[in-house]
Amino acid sequence: MKFNASVLKDIIAGITPLSVKRLYWKSMRSAAFSGVFKDFAEAGDEHPWESEGWIELSRQKLQAALSGAPLDGYLGLTAETINELSGEKTIKVLDFAGGTGFVYYRIFPFLAAPDNVLWHVVDNATLIDMGRSHKTERHRLAFFETLPPALDNNYDVVYINASLQYIDDHVGLLKKLLTYRPRCIILTRLLAGDIKTYVTSQINVGWHKTPCRFLNAREIISFFDQEGFDVLKSAPNRAECLSGHYDKSIPTAMRIPCSMDIVFRRR
Numbered sequence: 001m002k003f004n005a006s007v008l009k010d011i012i013a014g015i016t017p018l019s020v021k022r023l024y025w026k027s028m029r030s031a032a033f034s035g036v037f038k039d040f041a042e043a044g045d046e047h048p049w050e051s052e053g054w055i056e057l058s059r060q061k062l063q064a065a066l067s068g069a070p071l072d073g074y075l076g077l078t079a080e081t082i083n084e085l086s087g088e089k090t091i092k093v094l095d096f097a098g099g100t101g102f103v104y105y106r107i108f109p110f111l112a113a114p115d116n117v118l119w120h121v122v123d124n125a126t127l128i129d130m131g132r133s134h135k136t137e138r139h140r141l142a143f144f145e146t147l148p149p150a151l152d153n154n155y156d157v158v159y160i161n162a163s164l165q166y167i168d169d170h171v172g173l174l175k176k177l178l179t180y181r182p183r184c185i186i187l188t189r190l191l192a193g194d195i196k197t198y199v200t201s202q203i204n205v206g207w208h209k210t211p212c213r214f215l216n217a218r219e220i221i222s223f224f225d226q227e228g229f230d231v232l233k234s235a236p237n238r239a240e241c242l243s244g245h246y247d248k249s250i251p252t253a254m255r256i257p258c259s260m261d262i263v264f265r266r267r
């Protein structure tokens with residue numbers, strides 16, 4: 001066995017009691033960004049999304065989501081937009097990289113016409129199994145491990161929360177999602193701003209790093225403009241303050257103070 005940092009991490013993780021891990025994971029909730037890389041391969045991927053720490057955090061987030069606490073910020077914007085579209089007719093929403101369906105469960109009590117909202121989540125098997133286990137007959141929610149074929153499926157809304165940054169070919173993904181002919185795209189907690197697009201490494205929950213891309217906001221707006229979409233709503237997500245999370249390897253000019261929420265509507 002090659003004895004490297006990753007093996008050492010696994011050994012430490014194996015012998016650390018769950019109670020200690022939980023304390024550590026709690027302290028690691030804020031992400032740390034480190035380095036500027038030429039691409040995802042150079043940044044290196046330790047696959048946080050299948051890790052014990054992420055699964056535990058997702059379980060805790062899902063429990064909290066079911067409490068029905070008031071919505072604000074990006075969740076308020078998401079519920080408001082979905083309510084505007086679903087008042088009169090049924091809509092289908094594709095929540096790409098939606099984890100356990102956290103956002104659906106969180107906004108569900110605030111949906112004006114919940115029967116009009118069909119919500120499809122795409123993510124890995126472990127997370128969607130967890131999400132599925134909380135589904136009741138009231139929820140119009142379905143889970144998928146892969147994107148459904150576009151020919152059989154159209155979606156009214158494509159939703160991506162805090163995930164586009166982890167997709168290597170993000171433009172390719174967006175083009176693919178547009179084949180579902182959505183009339184609305186909602187991107188929340190998007191890592192974009194008045195900076196040059198670049199790839200960094202994010203240390204995520206449970207010691208695992210993942211490649212992560214910060215985007216130039218004008219680039220993404222211009223991409224959707226060329227695809228026939230206008231910006232309907234756009235706001236900085238001040239609740240997600242990133243200022244303390246960059247290490248010194250990231251130049252000040254490449255740091256955004258917070259993420260952003262943006263809604264595009266087909267012209």
Ligand SMILES: C[S@@+](CC[C@H](N)C(=O)[O-])C[C@H]1O[C@@H](n2cnc3c(N)ncnc32)[C@H](O)[C@@H]1O
Nearest residue numbers: 049097098099102103122123124161162163166
């Ligand atoms: C920060 S989490 C956000 C999860 C969810 N959107 C939420 O709001 O709770 C990032 C998510 O991206 C998912 N993800 C990363 N790469 C993916 C890919 N290539 N395809 C689908 N999901 C992916 C991970 O499994 C993880 O659930």
